[in-house]
Amino acid sequence: MRFSEKLRQEADPIFNAIFEHPFVKGIGEGNVPKQALIHYVMQDYEYLTTFCRIYGLAVSKCTTREDMTFFQEQIGFVLNEEIHPHNNFCEVAGVRYEDLQKAPLAPTAHHYTRHMMEASINGSLGETLAALAPCPWTYWEIGRKLKSEVNPDKQHPFYDWISFYGNDEVGTITETFMAKIDACAEQAGEREKELMLSHFLKSSQLEHQFWTMAYEQEEWPVRLQSSISSL
Template sequence: MALTDELWSAIEPVYDEILAHPFLAGLTDGTLPRQAFRHFVVQDSHYLRDYARALAVCAARAPHEADVRAFADDAVGALAAEQEMHGEFLTAFGESAEQAAAEPVLPTTLAYTSYLLATVHGGSFAEAVAAVLPCYWIYARVGEELLAKSSPDPLYAKWIATYGDEAFQSVVRRVLDLTDRLGEEISPAERRRAVRHFSTTSRYEWMFWDAAWRGETWPV
């Protein structure tokens, strides 16, 4: 079995729960409270800064030059998304990126990024790729799913279009091809660890949307 097939099979129930989440339903029908979307944007700005660091570690550990360049480009792209797209959303809320950056990193964001960074530094290259993969792949699948529906809210429609866009989809296909190449080279034990990391960070993706929906804060 191709590694990507095994990975997706492991998280199909998680993905079904993601698609069913009221945050995504509210994006497409336009009923998502703006405060929930703002929560998501602010925490995603924090997340993407550390995700870029995780991708940079993947670049440093990649054995082939093409993969070094690709992950380095993706790290730069993650920061560009944080600065550009999130900046536009924050402007719509009458706020600045500086104001958002001053807000605290909340529990789910911190847990997710801490797990990512620990895995990319402490695991193998294949494990690192598996850990960062859900942020590529799940967003691509969600983007495809939501693009057909879009949203009556222009702000939400813009977010949906970003991840349904063919340019983003092609980047994801490149990472999936790499994942399958790695799957042919790694040991059964390393493969099991890769599946475990992929499953964990996929669950964090659901938790990230859920945290925004709930308006998560630090309890004390």
């Protein structure tokens, strides 16, 4: 079995819990509370900004230009393409995208981004890839599942979101992650492979927790006036 398949197999209960999450189910049913959509976009905008910084850290781990090019292209994808699903959520919620930017990271988004940063600063390229992979991988599987089960037409409120993540481009990104993880695992010792599995499972758990954070509009326990904590 490919190492990437083993990661996916170990994470199966988490992926299944994500498919059953009320936010994710709500996307398929065309029925997500407005405040959940708003909280999601506010947090995801900051999450994806940090994700680009982590891709920069990943570049510092690369030994080939091919790997560098992959991460460079992924930064372009986040900055230029992933604004479309955010715009879909904003349109449904009836808010302007510009008004949802620069929010302080909520506890779960903070935890998730710091987990990936730690893996990419202190770990190998394989550990970095394993920590980052659940981001495209879970969304690709959600998109593909909703596309086949719901088969939305253009009248569906989340047609754009489902079409975006169920699209072959996100599938190709996921498959490239898998191939790079497999190549790293072939060179890795047992300890490094254990860490890759651990990082993959932690990020998958935090993907699930991110949906809950948005659905329940998680905030820090004490509300402050200042937005200085936005990093």
